[in-house]
Amino acid sequence: MNDIFVVVEHRGGVIRDITFELLHQGRKLARESSGRTTAVFLGGGIGHLVPQLSSRADRVLVLDDERFAYFDGRVIQAGLFHLLQEYRPLLTLIGQTSWGLDLAPGLAVKTGYPLSTDCVDIGLENGRPHALRQIYAGKVFCRVSFPEAPGYLLTVRPGAFPAAAPETLPGEVLSPVIPAGLPAPGKQFLEFIESEAGEVDIAQAEFLVSVGRGVGEEENLPQVKELARSLGAALSCSRPVVDKKWLPKYHQVGTSGKTVKPRVYLALGISGAFQHLAGISGAGTVIAINKDPKAPIFRAAHYGVAEDMFKIIPALLEKLE
Ligand SMILES: Cc1cc2nc3c(=O)[nH]c(=O)nc-3n(C[C@H](O)[C@H](O)[C@H](O)COP(=O)(O)OP(=O)(O)OC[C@H]3O[C@@H](n4cnc5c(N)ncnc54)[C@H](O)[C@@H]3O)c2cc1C
16 A cells, blocks of 8 residues: 655644645645555654644554654654554655754665655655755756655655645554664753744734845845835845844744745745745735846745836835825
8 A cells, every 4th residue: 555654743742834734745645546644643742632633644653752752863763764664655754844854864774765855746656756856046846756665755845735634534543562772862852942022923914024135235124124114014034134133033934934924925135945935835925026037936926026126115115105
């Protein structure tokens, strides 16, 4: 049977969005290949979270043990390796996240399975997967095929797929035996620090004006702030703007910033790197202003202006007045 394993990612007692996105695609692939989706859940004291998975997968494998309580790539990898040997799934889907990046390469070496990282689409043809990846900062897509193997590993970019909704039939829940000889954790969990909330919670904003490195200099920011104020929007930004200390971290959108879901997202001078786009996959209407007509942001935008933002902002402000 074409079993699709989905590695469940969780933190602080919450299952991360990427898990539900993987389950969406896992279920689609399983349906197309008459297979089955299995959520693989390793953690400590996680029993209460299982219904969120059993309502979205055909089967849930739960390894509930204190040694899995806080993420340690080596320990989780050993647990997963054991499950892969025992259940022999065709595909194993893992998030392209700090978790997944710690886990997947070592697992590929241990199992000998081929690995494709940062996939934005995955299909199955004649029992073998193929995947789509982006190269050259998102400007080129390439299709990846695999040599024949007993199993395949793929890490999937956050935001590449929608989240799976619960289905009515609960999946089977199994608790396999915890493998003997797990390595001792090599890291010690000290505390969990929430990111700053800031004056404005961009994650809750209905309208965001977002600024990227294209703003050029800190001295140009007041124009963008004025535009946001005139439009009644909150201000957000890409990572370089935070790295340059032009805006505080709580304004940052993306994989290492916040995930936002505004009704309107106006991106100014943002190229559209995948780490940024992952943070706006839930946005309603995306409008991009970028002077490079080939910028990847235009693929995510519903409306686009290929022009210098410093020509557009004054014109917009004038109209608004
Ligand atoms: C582990 C990791 C995590 C990351 N996390 C994040 C994250 O959370 N969020 C994030 O945003 N990035 C993140 N990044 C960085 C990401 O890869 C990109 O480098 C970043 O998003 C690029 O920001 P940008 O679009 O503002 O800048 P650039 O890529 O430099 O793009 C600037 C754009 O502005 C345009 N431009 C220039 N001048 C003008 C003008 N006058 N008018 C109009 N357009 C103009 C240019 O054509 C260009 O497209 C992360 C990277 C890594 C490795």
